[in-house]
Amino acid sequence: MSARGFASVGWVAGVAATALGCYMVSLQVASTRASLEDVETQIVVAQRDIRVLQTEIGTRGRLAQLEQWNVKVLALSAPQANQFLDGEFQLATMVTPKKTVDPAAPVVLASAPAPSPSARPLLSSDADVANPAEPAGTDAKSMMHIASFKRDLPAPEQRQMVVKPVPAPAKAAPAKAAADAKSKAADKKTAARPPAAKTADNKSAVSSAPSKSPAKPAAKKVVDKPIVVKTAAADTSAKAAKPKTSQPKVDPLAPKPAKSREAKPKQ
Amino acid sequence: MNAPTPALVARPDRLRLVGQRRQILAVMHQRLMFGLIVFAAVVTLIVGRLLFLAAFGDHAGRKQSLTSFVPPRGDIVDRDGHPLARTIDAWTIGLHPAKVLGNKAELAVRLAKLMPERDEVQWLQLLRSNKRFIYLRRRAAPSLVQAINALGEPGLALEREPDRLYPQTDLAAHVLGFTDIDGHGAAGMERAFDERLSDPATRGQPLVLSINSRVQQALEHELLDAKTKFSAIGAAGVILDIHTGEIMAMTSLPQLNPNIAGNMDPEARFNRATLGVWELGSTFKPFTVAMAMDHGNVKSMGQIYNCPKQLKVYGRAINDTHPFGRACSVAEIMKESSNIGTAQIAAETGAAAQKQFLKLMGFLDPIEVELKEKGRTLAPRDWSPLATMTVGYGHGIAVTPLHLANGYATLFNGGIYRPTTLLKVGPGHAVAKGRRAFSEETSYKMRSLLRLVVTHGTGKKADAPGYRVGGKTGTAEKLIGGRYSKTVVVTSFAGVFPMDEPRYAMVVMLDEPKGTAETFGFRTAGWNAAPTFGKVVSRIAPMLGVRPDMRREPNMAEVLPYVREEK
Numbered sequence: 001m002s003a004r005g006f007a008s009v010g011w012v013a014g015v016a017a018t019a020l021g022c023y024m025v026s027l028q029v030a031s032t033r034a035s036l037e038d039v040e041t042q043i044v045v046a047q048r049d050i051r052v053l054q055t056e057i058g059t060r061g062r063l064a065q066l067e068q069w070n071v072k073v074l075a076l077s078a079p080q081a082n083q084f085l086d087g088e089f090q091l092a093t094m095v096t097p098k099k100t101v102d103p104a105a106p107v108v109l110a111s112a113p114a115p116s117p118s119a120r121p122l123l124s125s126d127a128d129v130a131n132p133a134e135p136a137g138t139d140a141k142s143m144m145h146i147a148s149f150k151r152d153l154p155a156p157e158q159r160q161m162v163v164k165p166v167p168a169p170a171k172a173a174p175a176k177a178a179a180d181a182k183s184k185a186a187d188k189k190t191a192a193r194p195p196a197a198k199t200a201d202n203k204s205a206v207s208s209a210p211s212k213s214p215a216k217p218a219a220k221k222v223v224d225k226p227i228v229v230k231t232a233a234a235d236t237s238a239k240a241a242k243p244k245t246s247q248p249k250v251d252p253l254a255p256k257p258a259k260s261r262e263a264k265p266k267q
Numbered sequence: 268m269n270a271p272t273p274a275l276v277a278r279p280d281r282l283r284l285v286g287q288r289r290q291i292l293a294v295m296h297q298r299l300m301f302g303l304i305v306f307a308a309v310v311t312l313i314v315g316r317l318l319f320l321a322a323f324g325d326h327a328g329r330k331q332s333l334t335s336f337v338p339p340r341g342d343i344v345d346r347d348g349h350p351l352a353r354t355i356d357a358w359t360i361g362l363h364p365a366k367v368l369g370n371k372a373e374l375a376v377r378l379a380k381l382m383p384e385r386d387e388v389q390w391l392q393l394l395r396s397n398k399r400f401i402y403l404r405r406r407a408a409p410s411l412v413q414a415i416n417a418l419g420e421p422g423l424a425l426e427r428e429p430d431r432l433y434p435q436t437d438l439a440a441h442v443l444g445f446t447d448i449d450g451h452g453a454a455g456m457e458r459a460f461d462e463r464l465s466d467p468a469t470r471g472q473p474l475v476l477s478i479n480s481r482v483q484q485a486l487e488h489e490l491l492d493a494k495t496k497f498s499a500i501g502a503a504g505v506i507l508d509i510h511t512g513e514i515m516a517m518t519s520l521p522q523l524n525p526n527i528a529g530n531m532d533p534e535a536r537f538n539r540a541t542l543g544v545w546e547l548g549s550t551f552k553p554f555t556v557a558m559a560m561d562h563g564n565v566k567s568m569g570q571i572y573n574c575p576k577q578l579k580v581y582g583r584a585i586n587d588t589h590p591f592g593r594a595c596s597v598a599e600i601m602k603e604s605s606n607i608g609t610a611q612i613a614a615e616t617g618a619a620a621q622k623q624f625l626k627l628m629g630f631l632d633p634i635e636v637e638l639k640e641k642g643r644t645l646a647p648r649d650w651s652p653l654a655t656m657t658v659g660y661g662h663g664i665a666v667t668p669l670h671l672a673n674g675y676a677t678l679f680n681g682g683i684y685r686p687t688t689l690l691k692v693g694p695g696h697a698v699a700k701g702r703r704a705f706s707e708e709t710s711y712k713m714r715s716l717l718r719l720v721v722t723h724g725t726g727k728k729a730d731a732p733g734y735r736v737g738g739k740t741g742t743a744e745k746l747i748g749g750r751y752s753k754t755v756v757v758t759s760f761a762g763v764f765p766m767d768e769p770r771y772a773m774v775v776m777l778d779e780p781k782g783t784a785e786t787f788g789f790r791t792a793g794w795n796a797a798p799t800f801g802k803v804v805s806r807i808a809p810m811l812g813v814r815p816d817m818r819r820e821p822n823m824a825e826v827l828p829y830v831r832e833e834k
C-alpha cells in the first residue's frame with residue numbers, strides 16, 4: 001500500500017534526476033566549450049603579441065639601421081669575385097698541406113752512419129743519368145738525401161726525391177733503379193757482396209738496362225720490396241739500405257713510367 | 268410567516284435572468300479556458316525554447332570570429348616575407364572639451380608641459396572651444412599616454428586605434444606608398460591595392476611584393492651615397508628581373524618616410540622612378556642600334572659610318588664629347604657614345620620604324636605597372652627627320668627610369684617586351700604575357716656591344732669584377748625654360764648583368780650631379796652614375812644568386828675586331 005503510494009513520488013524523482021542529469025551533461029559541454037574558447041582567445045592574443053614583438057624587433061633591426069651599424073662599426077663588405085669557389089676541390093687547392101715532421105726520422109738518422117764512399121756510387125749511378133758530370137757536387141746533396149730518408153721510413157719523402165728529377169732524362173732513372181733493385185735483391189739473397197761488387201753490378205745494370213727488363217721489375221718490385229727490406233735489415237751496410245730505399249722511390253711511379261721507359265731506351 | 272412567500276412560479280424576468288447567467292458563465296468558462304490555453308502555450312514555448320537553448324544553444328560568453336587573427340588592414344611583405352607595412356594598435360590621445368571637469372587653466376599648463384607643440388594659451392583655447400572632439404596626438408608614446416592618464420581628466424580620451432606602421436621606415440617607400448588619416452591608401456601599392464588590403468575577406472593574407480628588401484636596401488644606400496657625394500638633387504634606381512618583369516628594387520631619392528608622409532616635402536613624395544619622365548640621353552643608343560640591326564640596316568658591328576667632328580643637319584649641329592673625326596665602326600660609335608654616329612644610324616632606320624619600335628617597347632605609353640603614379644612619356648609630335656636623329660641618341664624623348672629599365676630588359680631577355688610587375692611572380696600570379704619587340708639574334712648580338720662599353724668605353728667604372736656588367740652611360744642636359752642647360756645634367760647608367768647570360772637589368776639615375784675633385788670636375792655619367800652602378804652590382808649580385816666568374820664573358824669576338832686601339 002505504502003510502496004504504491006510512493007510510486008508517483010518515485011516517478012517524479014526519477015524524471016527530475018534524469019532531467020538534472022541531462023542538464024548537467026549539457027552544462028559540462030558548455031563549460032568545456034567555454035574553456036576551449038578561452039584557449040582560442042589566448043591563442044589569438046598570443047598571435048597578436050607575437051606580431052607586436054616581431055614588428056618591434058623588425059623596426060629596431062631595420063635594414064637601414066643595420067647598414068648604419070655596418071658603416072660605422074663593422075665595416076663588412078660584399079665578397080669579392082675571387083672569394084667565391086667552385087667547390088671543395090678548389091678550396092682544397094688553396095690549402096698547402098703542412099710539412100709533417102716524421103718523428104721516426106731522427107732515430108733512423110742516428111742508425112745510418114752512411115759510409116759515404118760506398119754510398120756515393122749508388123747515388124751517382126742514380127744521379128748519373130740525370131747529369132752524369134757531377135760526382136763531386138753530389139757529395140753534400142747525397143748527404144742530405146741520406147739524412148732525409150732511411151730504411152724504415154715510409155715512402156712519402158722518397159717520393160719527393162723522385163718527383164724532383166721528373167724531367168725527361170730522369171725517367172730513365174727509375175728503370176735503372178728497378179734494374180738495380182732486381183740485381184741487388186738477387187745479389188743479397190745469394191750472399192752479401194762487398195760494396196764495390198754491388199756498384200759494379202749497378203753499373204752493369206745501368207749500361208745493360210734492357211728495354212724489356214723494366215716491365216718485369218715493375219711488377220716484381222711490389223713483391224720484392226718486403227724481401228729487400230728484410231735483407232737490408234740484415235745488412236748493416238748503408239749501401240744495402242740505399243738500393244732498398246731507392247726501390248720504394250721508384251715504386252709509386254711504377255705503372256706509368258713502365259711505358260715511357262720502354263719508349264725511351266729504344267731511342 | 269408573514270414573510271412573503273416565494274412565488275410558486277418564477278417570475279418570467281427572473282427566469283430569464285437565471286438562464287442568462289448560465290449562458291454568461293459558460294461563455295466566461297470558455298474564455299477562461301482559452302486564456303489558460305494561451306498562457307500555457309506561451310509558457311510551454313518559453314520553457315521549450317529554454318530547454319532547447321540549454322541543450323543546444325551557445326552560452327552567454329560566446330565570442331565569435333576570433334579563431335584567427337585578422338589585422339584591420341592587410342600586411343605588405345617583400346618577396347621573402349619580411350614585413351614592409353603592418354597595422355598595429357597605437358595609442359591615440361583625444362580631447363572632449365565639453366567633458367572636461369577640472370580647472371581648465373591649470374590643465375592647459377600641464378598639457379603644455381607634456382605636449383609642447385602648443386603653448387598654454389593655445390591649450391586653453393582648445394579646452395574652451397565648442398568642438399566635440401579633437402585629436403591631440405596619434406601614435407602617442409606609451410610614456411606620454413601614462414602621463415596623460417595620470418592627469419585623471421575625464422575629458423582626455425585615451426584610445427587604441429589601428430595605425431599603419433612601416434617597420435623599415437624609408438625602405439621602398441615609394442613602392443609602398445602611405446595611407447591617409449582614415450587608413451586608406453594614398454599612394455603607392457597602398458593606393459593601388461587599397462580594396463584588397465581593407466577587404467575583410469582578403470586582408471588576412473599579406474600582399475607579397477616582388478621587392479627584395481636586401482637588394483632594395485643596397486640600392487638605396489649606394490644611391491644615397493652617390494647623391495650626397497655628387498650633391499645631386501635627386502636620384503632614382505630600378506632593378507628588374509628581365510625574364511619575369513618583376514621589380515626587385517625601386518627607389519627614388521630624396522627619401523620618404525611613409526610613417527610621417529604627411530610631414531614630408533612634396534619633393535620627397537614624388538616618385539622619380541615611375542612618375543618623373545626624363546630625357547635619358549645616350550642610354551637610348553643601344554635601342555637605336557638594335558632597331559637598325561632588326562631593320563636590317565646594320566648588318567655587322569663593323570659597319571662603318573663617317574663620323575666628322577661635327578655633324579650639321581637640318582639647321583642644327585650635333586656634337587660629340589669624344590669626336591672621332593674619322594670613319595668609325597658601330598662598335599666604336601657605341602664605345603665612345605658618339606651622337607653623330609648614332610644619329611646617322613637612326614636616320615637610316617627612319618621615323619616610322621623608330622616609332623614602331625618605341626611603341627613595341629612601351630616607350631610611348633605610360634609604364635605598365637600596378638602603381639597609379641605613372642608619368643606620361645614625352646615624344647616628338649611631328650617626328651621629323653631631325654627628331655628621329657635626336658631620339659636616336661635619347662634627346663627629344665622623355666621616359667621614366669622604369670621605362671628605360673624595362674627597355675633594357677626587353678632588349679636583353681631575347682627581345683620580348685613584358686609589363687613590369689610589383690607583385691611576386693609565382694603561384695597565383697603568372698608571368699605576364701609578352702610581345703616580341705626585337706629578334707632573338709639582335710638581342711644576342713647586343714650583349715657583346717654593351718659589354719664593350721664597360722670593358723673599353725665610357726662605362727669602365729661600372730664594371731664589377733666577375734659579374735660581367737654590360738651597359739651604357741647617359742648624360743643628358745636638362746631642359747630649363749625650354750633651353751638645354753650646359754651645366755645642369757641628368758646622368759644615368761642603364762645596364763644588364765651578367766652579360767653572358769643576362770638576368771637582371773638595372774638603371775641608376777642621378778638628377779643634377781655636380782663635379783667633385785675626385786671626378787676632376789666632370790659631371791658626366793661615366794664619373795658618377797657608372798661607379799654607383801658598379802658598386803650596387805657587386806653588392807647585390809651575390810644576393811641575387813649571380814655567381815662571379817672571371818673566366819666568363821660574352822662573345823667579344825663580335826666587336827673587338829672593329830675597335831681601333833687608341834694610342
